[in-house]
Amino acid sequence: MSTSQYDVVVVGGGPSGATAADDLARQGWSVLLMDRQGRTKPCGGAIPPRLIKDFDIPDHLLVAKVRCARMISPKDNRVDIHIENGFVAMVNRDSFDEWLRERAQSHGATRLRALCDKITRDADGVARVHFNPVTAQGLGEPDSVRARMVVAADGARSEIARQHIEGADRTKYVFAYHEIVRAPLQDPTHDPERCDVYYQGPISPDFYGWVFPHGDTMSVGTGSADKGFSLRGSVGKLREIAGLSEVETLRREGAPIPLKPLPRWENGRDIVLTGDAAGVVAPASGEGIYYAMACGRMVAEAVQQALKTGDAACLKLARKQFLKEHGRVFWILGLLQYFWYQNDKRRERFVKVCEDPDVQRLTFESYMNKKLVRKKPMAHIRIFFKDLAHLLGFARV
Template sequence: MTKTDFDVIVIGGGPAGATAAERLACSGTKVLLVDKEGRIKPCGGAIPSIAMRDFDIAASQIKARVKRARMTGPSGNQVGMEIGDIGYVGMVDREEFDPYLRERAALAGADRLKATFKSLTYNQDGTVTINLAGDHDSETLTTKLVIGADGANSQVRKTVFGPKKKPPYVFAYHEIVESPQDSDPASFEPARCEVIYDRKVSPDFYGWVFPHGGQTSIGVGSAVKGHDLKDATKLLRDRFKLSDVKTVRCEGAPLPLKPMRRWDNRKNVVLIGDAAGVVAPSSGEGIYYAMHTGDLAAQEAKAFLETGSARHLGAIRKRFMKGHGRVFFVLGLLQYFWYGSDKRREQFVNMCKDPDIQRLTWESYLNKKLVRKDPMAHIRVAIKDMGQLLGLAGR
């Protein structure tokens, strides 16, 4: 048996990788967390109530507590969606949040290394040797299991599955700006998220203005080649009277919108988080889902180390899809149909006026489950949906 340096090596220190490393370290596993650091993922920064509960997020990381959202349709029609007394959306700043999660992993006992994954080699005894590049030198380490949590452009995924195996993407760009101190509530409110459905902003996704306390994320997502995301972001800044506030930083990256069919190589490598495509269609939400896959990966990795059975690696995806596959399917249909044209976007925004839709949307979002406790509400929503569809078909 080849001597291993670590039981598990986690590549990538974002929410997925840092959570996996922390949970593994807490269980007594010898784990290394590898992250190149210095890069901030473009992200609106929203996390639901369940994330704060399940992962014990420090209150200091919540930069704003959002209690409402406002949807804007192509015509300029705006619809407010109040959360009410069931909770709030916590807003984090990824510049602080990701290092906080990595530090938690270190405090739990995980080793850390600032480096970039380059390649891996499978050994005959079932172990894996990985090659890393640091700031000044390279390093070779051997492990029983590799967890690839290195984002949408995952080098681990490319190495294991080839460059053509990847989930569908939209491209996201945002600008972090200083939140205005004195603003017109009609344009900007620090406890309100803005979601904009407009072809000029995004022909196939949406734009956003998400407050983070002292800073605000203004951005756009789209998969349409040639659509200028920077120009669209400028349009949003002008529209919400944020043109003159100071820009702190600008970031862009692909955003995967569908879980891959396979996350593991059936031997000793498994993908989680963005590397596995775990970002919700329609909303683009990924932080909670990334952390959840990190938690599942830690549980199944522990079982893999104890039994040597690779079926535990396949169980990570199976468990995730059992819990969230239906939500992802519904959100995928929503994006495919309602984002398809400005006419449909306008109808979609109008639907959001309905109190049943608002309540079911917020309860499902905050708790990450399709709400079943009020079947009549679902029936009423289905009837209203059908009315909207028939209205569209008749035009």
């Protein structure tokens, strides 16, 4: 049995796990970053300016800079929301995630390509992480390492959470599917700086569909919590509507996406969840990269405090801090999804609401900076009454 021991073993090398590993390695802790690699999560790939600034993301990773979002209603009403004085960046998850893992390694984290099997305990109570190395020939012989702390960044429906965290099954999921296609760069109707968002029942009965530019490729996808809904058939319809049926398909990807933070992120001892494993994907929008990385940073801070003090209660600080900063936004977005995504009549009214300049301005200011805008109370009041009028059917569509 191996005697190798690390201060922290991070299981999962996506944006959240890689960020936690990087932050902890920079602080001088011995960190093992374990990731199976070779699988790219379905993701629109949008990141706001706040993420670029907070996490020092270099420009070469930004494959597109979006300056307009087009909202498309069930009746094909189209509302273009222009982003003033800025942009939303697009990244390719395969290269973006790998860059984050390489950065963690450059700051002292040890990388291991492996598939985590389980976590047990040695006679002295220290956690032992069991894994199978991933090789060119497949899975290698079982091995293990000891860990003072384990950060579980192993994605939605985390196996570590299922085995070790109380209440891990108490969250909601949207099943996402997208196809990466060759961008029709020679098509005069193609706009490399515009995202298209489809609020149409045939595309998704309870979420939305998207067509996002990624430079020489595009992400075309949708999501739904309805297990009987054909995501692949929906994306086929979406490609037809968007004029992308004949372009080359490069790859297809699908995965569950959580839309509600788990009620508990730690085991009270030495295991803590982060990213999708913790359920930190925004309702309504499905945005996850920024929240995953912010969560990874908060988890790293909590783990460091636990290691310094020997007090496992410090692990609770990550969830507490995250909900303090982002809980209200998640609550509002959850209400938005519940009210507006129920049927095409409401979706039609929702897109109509998006025509309002106050809605556009405040929505993008909040999105870009990841803070609710409080400086324009009259605009909020106007939005409230307009929103209420649309919800009750008093406003004309």
